[in-house]
Amino acid sequence: MRSLLFAIWIKASKDVAQTLALIETLALGEYETQSRGGARIINASVAGKTFSYELPPGWSASEFVENLRSLYKIITTGGATGIQMTDAELEAFVLDADDQVTNVTRARFAQNAGSRY
Secondary structure (H helix, E strand, C coil), rough: CHHHHHHHHHCCCCCHHHHHHHHHHHCCEEEEEEECCCEEEEEEEEEEEEEEEECCCCCCCCHHHHHHHHHHHHHHHHHHHHHHCCCHHHHHHHHCCCCCCCCCCCCCCCCCCCCCC
């Protein structure tokens, strides 16, 4: 989902308002789904800019829209004190400035003090 937001954010000139506008455009159905070599492509235009995104294998249109909804919620409520993100906050989220995203599974095990084993 973060990679989708990254693509939308770049296309929206790294601007929160334009990012939200592009998400809304995609969600409102002003996009065209095409099959190209087995890939499903989403296309949209906003503010004179064209945007294309290839859906991952197995994604349906409803999963795409659900991800757009999640992105919209993140942007509109993920800022300081639960308000809309600023441009700086969105950039930090998209670029993972705090290294919150990992592809490494980490587990921590602690012995339960009440257990004999």
